[in-house]
Amino acid sequence: MPVKNAVTEPQKVFIRKLAAERGLDAEVIEASFDDLTKALASDLITWLKAMDVPAAAKPIRATVEPGFYKLDGKFYEVRESKGGRLYAVEIYQTESGKVTSDYAPGIAGRLKPENLLTLDEAKAFGRETGSCCVCRRELTKQDSIDAGIGPVCADKF
Ligand SMILES: [Zn+2]
Incomplete structure (x- = not known):
């Protein structure tokens, strides 16, 4: 059952992106959307942003050697x-x-x-x-x- 003031679509998109960059399980993230309010989603975004991005998961756009x-x-x-x-x-x-x-x-x-x-x-x-x-x-x-x-x-x- 959808919660009141549920997480918004743009928030979901952003959370998926942040979670993927940090190597978190996509299924767990999708499941968390069910009872996520807009305010809690905002907290989750803050928390994800504070999390370190592992070097291997970081997009390194440079294709050249030092x-x-x-x-x-x-x-x-x-x-x-x-x-x-x-x-x-x-x-x-x-x-x-x-x-x-x-x-x-x-x-x-x-x-x-x-x-x-x-x-x-x-x-x-x-x-x-x-x-x-x-x-x-x-x-x-x-x-x-x-x-x-x-x-x-x-x-x-
Ligand atoms: Zn020199």
């Missing part, structure tokens, strides 16, 4: 978070000339294996900016300045 990439003329490093999520930082030169990196939201999911940075592209970045794109350090040895990259970082390609 490493260095170039997309639309910009340079990126893809890193893996402690939780196993891949994210990208953009490597760029500031107005003062220093090479640094900042979190680039949404980029990791757009990168493809063919966007992997080549050694030649890494060298071109280093020659243009005077800093290594891998470690962001200023190139100081003449050989490295000419090459656009230091020998240790060049080995990563």
Whole structure:
């Protein structure tokens, strides 16, 4: 028998999604809808949101490996978070000339294996900016300045 002020359809949709992301039994969730009020559903949503999403169940949209990439003329490093999520930082030169990196939201999911940075592209970045794109350090040895990259970082390609 339906309860008064029963759980709404949009709430159900949201609860199913949250529960699935957290690896909860879908059947148990469906069964709980029978006597769920709108207010209790709201509590359930709060509770589900507070629950940790297991790393394996987390949708990792990035399909690339951690490493260095170039997309639309910009340079990126893809890193893996402690939780196993891949994210990208953009490597760029500031107005003062220093090479640094900042979190680039949404980029990791757009990168493809063919966007992997080549050694030649890494060298071109280093020659243009005077800093290594891998470690962001200023190139100081003449050989490295000419090459656009230091020998240790060049080995990563
Ligand atoms: Zn370096």
